[in-house]
Every structure is written in structure tokens, then in C-alpha cells.
Amino acid sequence: MDQATGVAEQQDFGAIYGVDRWGDEHFCVLPNGDLALKNPLVPDAPPTSLPEILGDLDQRGVHVPMLLRVTGYLEHEIRKINTCFQEAIERSGYRNEYRGVFPIKVNQQAQVVDRIVEYGREFNYGLEAGSKPELVIALAHPLAKDALVVCNGVKDAEFIRLATLSRKLGFNTVIVLESPLETDTVIEVCKELDVEPILGVRVKLTQKISGNWSESSGDRSTFGMNTDQLVAVIDKLRENNLLHCLKLQHSHLGSQVPDVNDVRRAVNEACRYFTEMTSEGVPLTHLDLGGGLGVDYTGEKRASENSINYTVAEYAANIVEMVGYAMDEAGVDHPVLVTESGRAIVATSSMLIFNVLEATLYDSATAPAAEPDDHHMMTDLVAVSDYLKPERLQECWNDATFYRDELRALFRRGYIGLRQMARAERVYMHLMNRIRAHAASLEDEYELSQQLEKFADIYHCNFSLFQSLPDVWAIDQVHPIMPLQMLDQAPDRRAVLADITCDSDGKVDRFILADGESPSIPVHTLPEKTPYYMGVFFVGAYQETLGDLHNLFGDTNVATIQLRADGGFDLLHEQEGDTIAEVLSYVEYDPSHCVAAFRKLVDNSISAGSLRSADRKTLLRAYRDSIEGYTYYE
Ligand SMILES: Cc1ncc(COP(=O)(O)O)c(C=O)c1O
Known part of the structure; x- marks a missing residue:
């Protein structure tokens, strides 16, 4: 058992996400830790690494966030329903x-x-x-x-x-x-x-x-x-x-x-x-x-x-x-x-893929010591560490939370400063991390361990829940979700996934994992040099047209691919996601009027002497680049 995440140690870490249960027909984990697409129409075909597909598409100019459609999955479901009925008809002598x-x-x-x-x-x-x-x-x-x-x-x-x-x-x-x-x-x-x-x-x-x-x-x-x-x-x-x-x-x-x-x-x-x-x-x-x-x-x-x-x-x-x-x-x-x-025919054929942009970690590897001028609440908070033992977990959590909340109140009233408050938050996070690790290893602390899940990290992801997963927001639909890489390594953190809209509803905090429902998902510490992709699966039914333009995030890029029998893939069709100009036109703006209005503002500022003529080109280019660009983080 991994102390920090409560995840059992195993070789195929894809199983944590239940992929062998919901995705056995379509997905598998490769020895290098990549999630791969199986070809249900050609069972002997080698599976195709999803991160490699994304790398290849990226080189061709098709970037995440992206809806990836796999035509073979659609064909498979159509064949399945028709042959199942044909076989049942033959078997039972239906006329x-x-x-x-x-x-x-x-x-x-x-x-x-x-x-x-x-x-x-x-x-x-x-x-x-x-x-x-x-x-x-x-x-x-x-x-x-x-x-x-x-x-x-x-x-x-x-x-x-x-x-x-x-x-x-x-x-x-x-x-x-x-x-x-x-x-x-x-x-x-x-x-x-x-x-x-x-x-x-x-x-x-x-x-x-x-x-x-x-x-x-x-x-x-x-x-x-x-x-x-x-x-x-x-x-x-x-x-x-x-x-x-x-x-x-x-x-x-x-x-x-x-x-x-x-x-x-x-x-x-x-x-x-x-x-x-x-x-x-x-x-x-x-x-x-x-x-x-x-x-x-x-x-x-x-x-x-x-x-x-x-x-x-x-x-x-x-x-x-x-x-x-x-x-x-x-x-x-x-x-x-x-x-x-409908749902059974198309749901499995599309997946939403996005990259994680950054993480807000609810954790601190170290705890700063108390300083001589600290408020006594701070000294008490730091001292919790001295009696933190498996048999006193709940007490330590109660105490730490009380002292931290008191310190926050003191900060609000101006009795302690910014730096002391920052140290207090770090001490608290460090204590929570240790309590969580203990609780995860103790069977009779399951309840506590569940409550501590609210200290999961926030992984900020490049998608809009409202545009791409409207049913998750509207009716609590659960879709399988998992990372697409590093599945040969144990995930070392837990996170909720926040989208890039400025809306606190824009997050996924309900996941189905192999051991049941959870408010957070096991993830890896974000790699420094390579993208960390997450996939949301079975999104082919209802999601695309029900999605809305909240914060004016438009349709994502869409790539339709066909898996080849040799394990490669062909890009059959690419649909570029909405540009900013396009989404502006959906909400009754004429993009060319916006450009003209901005140009006028620039020229007026030059006339008034508040802007140098030399800056005109840069400003106009920045505006044009934006209006012609993708609505998502590029
Ligand atoms: C009349 C009718 N037919 C078919 C469907 C598709 O249903 P499902 O996606 O569950 O297959 C619906 C959806 O509710 C419906 O209202």
C-alpha cells in the first residue's frame, strides 16, 4: 500500500482506474505505461499507444484539448447490436x-x-x-x-x-x-x-x-x-x-x-x-x-x-x-x-483528451519550525507534530484544524502578518499529509481517510466542463477518467480536476475507481518536461451538442482516426475547434467590428499622446492573434 495515496502497489497501475472493467474491449496498458487503444475489429492487431497518437497529431498541428473519435469503435457497436439481434432471432426461431x-x-x-x-x-x-x-x-x-x-x-x-x-x-x-x-x-x-x-x-x-x-x-x-x-x-x-x-x-x-x-x-x-x-x-x-x-x-x-x-x-x-x-x-x-x-452505439467511440496545465498542491513536504515571535497558536500548531501517532489521528486533526482556523481569524483582524500565516498554512498541510498517510494504512481509519480526501490537490486542466462534459455538470453523469501515461508507476498524489472556466462548478470531483466511488482521482506528480494528459472516456453520446459556451470556450479540436491492423492509425478527418472570432459571432459580435473598434482605440491613444506610434503594430497584432486563435490554453 502506498502511504500517501492509499493505493495498493501493483504492476499495472491502470487497474486502479478500473480500465480492465469498463474498458476491456477498447483499452489496455502497455509495458511502458502508456494507455493504448485496442482494435476490436481486428483482435490480433497490436494496440496503439494513445500518447503516441497525440504526439503524432500534435506534429500534424492537431492539438489538445481534443475530442478523439475512433471509427472502428463505432463500427464495432453497430455490428454488435445487429449481430446480437440476428443471433437471438435465429436462436429462438423468431419469425x-x-x-x-x-x-x-x-x-x-x-x-x-x-x-x-x-x-x-x-x-x-x-x-x-x-x-x-x-x-x-x-x-x-x-x-x-x-x-x-x-x-x-x-x-x-x-x-x-x-x-x-x-x-x-x-x-x-x-x-x-x-x-x-x-x-x-x-x-x-x-x-x-x-x-x-x-x-x-x-x-x-x-x-x-x-x-x-x-x-x-x-x-x-x-x-x-x-x-x-x-x-x-x-x-x-x-x-x-x-x-x-x-x-x-x-x-x-x-x-x-x-x-x-x-x-x-x-x-x-x-x-x-x-x-x-x-x-x-x-x-x-x-x-x-x-x-x-x-x-x-x-x-x-x-x-x-x-x-x-x-x-x-x-x-x-x-x-x-x-x-x-x-x-x-x-x-x-x-x-x-x-x-x-443511441448512447450504446456512439458513447464509446469518442474520448475527450486534455493536458494538465498546473497543480495546486494541498501538501507540504516540510513543516517550518516555530519562531520566537510567533503567536502562541502558531507554537501550538507546530507542536501537534510531537504527538502525531496512529492512535491519536482524529485528535491531531481536530487540534491542527482549530489552531489553523484561529490563526486565520487573527490574520483577518490584523494580529499576525502575511509570512507567519503562510508558514501556518504550510505546517497545517504537512500535518494533514502525515495524518492522511497514517489513516490510509489503518483499516479502522477508513472514515477519516475518506474525509481527508478533501485535501486532494487541484489539477488545473485545459478543458471546459460546460462545453465538453455538460452531463457531468447537469446530472452528475460519471464518465471513466484516467491519465494516459506513466501507468507503469504508482500514482503518488490525489487530485480533483478543475477546468479553465472561471466557474467554481467547473470541476470533476466524482470518480469511479476500481475500489468504488471517490471524490478524488490518483494522479502522478506532474512531469517537468513532458505533457501530462488525462482522458475522459465514453463521451460520444449527447455531450457534443448539449455543451455550451460558458466563458466563451468553444468546440474543441476534433480528430477522427481509424486504427490500422498493423497498430498504426490514419487521420481520417480533422475539425478545427472554434476560434475566438467564431465564438464572438455566436454571441452577436461581428469580429471585424471588434478589430475596427480596437484599432480606433489605439489610434485615439496615439492622437492623445498616451501611446507611441511604434507600439501600434504590436498592439494590433496581439489583438488579431487572439481573435483568430483557439479559445483554449495554447
Ligand atoms: C424517442 C427516443 N428514442 C431514442 C432515444 C435514445 O435513447 P438511448 O440513448 O438511451 O439509446 C431517446 C432518448 O431518450 C428517445 O427519446
Whole structure:
């Protein structure tokens, strides 16, 4: 056990971060201590060192902070979900097929959606659009002939018109009716156009799921119809001679469903609606179960907010089995199975990588001695060291904290000076360091050891939580986080990670480690000559577009890479992060006006004699360099 950090000594220090649990498919630690990317599509391929990839990208001019996308990880997940459903269908003798769609809202970036369409073509994989802009994206893609375009969300006549007309181009576009009012608009548009729509109906399930997104399930969820509304819509479609177009039942199970038995229960309820609607004469052929397939962010493999107690294969097998049984029992043909899994398809394919800029250490290797003129509180504080023993840890902590707080009060009132106060803080930190080391080695001091974690260092990192990890800020989402190098050495410090926004919320202080949740993460003393990179993993779902411009930190650089079978990589695409001029334009400034206004100020200062003419060029260049530059620390 390392005394300072409480971390067990082991050869592969990556295991401290649980990488072998959450990242076994994608990552491994190399003997030189680098975190490396495995190639799940070519299991024999040598893993590729992440720090080496970053070094290479840096030479090509692609710098951190950066979002790194690995196309193979995306392809792997698309293959996985499709083959899991195919295998479950074959195994259980299910008499229809799986036709998944990717919900564009989970990651709308062109580089991601284009590749999903490309990799999914052989599986007739389609797209889900939850808004007009997303439908516009979907219809700009050459989907496979039998792939679906499922339109969810609130729809106006324009949305419905485009969706209906797209049928003329061969798209299998399904308009999912979300409400009775929307049904009226659909009926009107259908009368106006000479095209038969494919309709779906969104049925709200009463079954609630557990987890972070529990509110998106159950009868108080905001989307979809209750049973009464459903019956009204069926009658309305029948009256208007459109019931024969109603082919799909949509019942969204939720998001990040932690417990597979929740999936079974919800699917069972969805099937009841399906068979009942069928017996009402609705010619349903497709059952769409929406999202819900979770990601094991912590690798714990249990039903908790950031983990799941099932695999993709189990998820698929349970759905296929439940639907098969329910339909057989009711004597209804097996429907085409549709899911709208988003998170599970894209989360693993992106990682946020940033460098640590500097550290505020909550520690002092040495304790200054008391000086003759010191206040007696200072002498008492220094004296704590004399009785600091394993059996008196709590007492020493109490005493040291009391004396330090008294000294702070004396400083505020002007009774002690700056230098004495600085020495007091150092003595206190030194004492805390020693107490922490003792507590970490004593099993019965676990509580104390946990409390002392608040003395973790602050590692100041080159990223914006609000821009790149909005769910960490908004809903306490936990992502795997770890250093990318030096994993052959025991981490010797613990830290929280602060971002570079001027906001005290801009920090990560909740980590999942191999031995559970922790408010700090083990890190290494920052190397002097080389960068120290940290990675935040599984950030491909929802984070990119939900992020905001707090403090005007814009999009980071994005590099899309493909791992080669020989262990190398190809840079497929680079998207430069926002410049300052770009973020200024998002908040209604015209960057050229800013330059002109600054130039005017400079010229006015020269005219007034407060600035030398010779300084004009330097000032204007500094302003221009900034406005054209990256918003992050360069
Ligand atoms: C209708 C619908 N489909 C699909 C999804 C994607 O869910 P997930 O990312 O959990 O797969 C969502 C997200 O909540 C949704 O609302």
C-alpha cells in the first residue's frame, strides 16, 4: 500500500482506474505505461499507444484539448447490436427481423452520422429524427433500401409534408403520431398530398424504469399517448380512411436502463398494446422499443445509475424472447423489431483528451519550525507534530484544524502578518499529509481517510466542463477518467480536476475507481518536461451538442482516426475547434467590428499622446492573434 495515496502497489497501475472493467474491449496498458487503444475489429492487431497518437497529431498541428473519435469503435457497436439481434432471432426461431435506427439527437455530427449510415448499410440500419433539422439530415443520406427513417417529436405541417413526400424517393419514412392534435395535421397534409404515408403511433407505457432517466418513462413522461388518446386516434384514422397506414407502434423504454428486468417488464406491456391494437384491426407490422440500452460507464456490471446488469446480447435476447412469446400467445404475427439505441452505439467511440496545465498542491513536504515571535497558536500548531501517532489521528486533526482556523481569524483582524500565516498554512498541510498517510494504512481509519480526501490537490486542466462534459455538470453523469501515461508507476498524489472556466462548478470531483466511488482521482506528480494528459472516456453520446459556451470556450479540436491492423492509425478527418472570432459571432459580435473598434482605440491613444506610434503594430497584432486563435490554453 502506498502511504500517501492509499493505493495498493501493483504492476499495472491502470487497474486502479478500473480500465480492465469498463474498458476491456477498447483499452489496455502497455509495458511502458502508456494507455493504448485496442482494435476490436481486428483482435490480433497490436494496440496503439494513445500518447503516441497525440504526439503524432500534435506534429500534424492537431492539438489538445481534443475530442478523439475512433471509427472502428463505432463500427464495432453497430455490428454488435445487429449481430446480437440476428443471433437471438435465429436462436429462438423468431419469425421476423431486426431493423435498428440511430437517433440522430444522440450525436448529430456529420462525421458520426455519415459513418453510422455507411457501417449500418449491410444491416438495413436506419435513422431516427426527432426534429425538422434532424429529418433534413436523415434525408441527405443514402440509406439502404429497407432501412427506416422514424420521425418522432413534435411535428408541424412542414415536417409532416417533407416526411410524407420523401416516400416518393424510396425512403421508408415513418411518421410517429405523438398526440391527437398531431393526428389532425397528418390527416390534413395527407389529403393535400397524393402520397400514402407510413404511420406510427407513440404509446406511453405505464411501466417505470429505474436510473437517472426514470422520469422519461411511465405515464407522467412527456411524450406519447395514453390509452384513451390512443383509442381516439385509432378511431380518427379509421374515419379518415388512413388506418391501413398505421404500421408501427412506438414505445420508448427510456434511456440508460440499468436493470434488464425493467426492459422485460416494459416490453411485455408494449406487446399488450400491440396485440390489442391488432385485434382492433390495426395492421401493425413493426414494434419500435425506442432507446434504453445502457452503457456500463463504471464497469461494475450492476443495476445502478451509471452501470447496467446486462450485455447487448442479453438485451437483444430478452426483447426477442418476450415479443415472440407475447405474439404467439395472442396469435399475432411476429413484428419487425426496431430499437432506437443511441448512447450504446456512439458513447464509446469518442474520448475527450486534455493536458494538465498546473497543480495546486494541498501538501507540504516540510513543516517550518516555530519562531520566537510567533503567536502562541502558531507554537501550538507546530507542536501537534510531537504527538502525531496512529492512535491519536482524529485528535491531531481536530487540534491542527482549530489552531489553523484561529490563526486565520487573527490574520483577518490584523494580529499576525502575511509570512507567519503562510508558514501556518504550510505546517497545517504537512500535518494533514502525515495524518492522511497514517489513516490510509489503518483499516479502522477508513472514515477519516475518506474525509481527508478533501485535501486532494487541484489539477488545473485545459478543458471546459460546460462545453465538453455538460452531463457531468447537469446530472452528475460519471464518465471513466484516467491519465494516459506513466501507468507503469504508482500514482503518488490525489487530485480533483478543475477546468479553465472561471466557474467554481467547473470541476470533476466524482470518480469511479476500481475500489468504488471517490471524490478524488490518483494522479502522478506532474512531469517537468513532458505533457501530462488525462482522458475522459465514453463521451460520444449527447455531450457534443448539449455543451455550451460558458466563458466563451468553444468546440474543441476534433480528430477522427481509424486504427490500422498493423497498430498504426490514419487521420481520417480533422475539425478545427472554434476560434475566438467564431465564438464572438455566436454571441452577436461581428469580429471585424471588434478589430475596427480596437484599432480606433489605439489610434485615439496615439492622437492623445498616451501611446507611441511604434507600439501600434504590436498592439494590433496581439489583438488579431487572439481573435483568430483557439479559445483554449495554447
Ligand atoms: C424517442 C427516443 N428514442 C431514442 C432515444 C435514445 O435513447 P438511448 O440513448 O438511451 O439509446 C431517446 C432518448 O431518450 C428517445 O427519446
